[in-house]
Amino acid sequence: MKSTIKKTGIPKQIISDHGSDVKSGIEQFCKAFPGTTFVYDITHKAATLLKRELDADERWKCFIANAASTRKKVQQTTLAAIAPPNQRSKARY
Known part of the structure; x- marks a missing residue:
């Protein structure tokens, strides 16, 4: 120091x-x-x-679940470049 x-x-x-x-x-x-x-x-x-x-917002939880699901569905397609980012347990807001 x-x-x-x-x-x-x-x-x-x-x-x-x-x-x-x-x-x-x-x-x-x-x-x-x-x-x-x-x-x-x-x-x-x-x-x-x-x-x-x-x-505590159910709409937020639904949004996060849909984003994760969408990412998995498009990762091996031509849409992979615009897939939602990986969700992390910390600092995802």
Whole structure:
């Protein structure tokens, strides 16, 4: 850490998804360097809000199921180039 700070200086801001794997380390860094702020990544924040909103919606569940089904049906056809993207269990919003 010290060698990196020598090269680049102390960061003004650290942007993160607040994942448990990095949150503690970033908080410790900000405590050691009070001029550095810890900011929640807007993409992850928006995904969290959307997930909370859409998870209980039956229409959303139906849409996801149809997208996955369509992808399987067209993957070996001339429509493969416009198939829906693979669905992931995280950050699909």
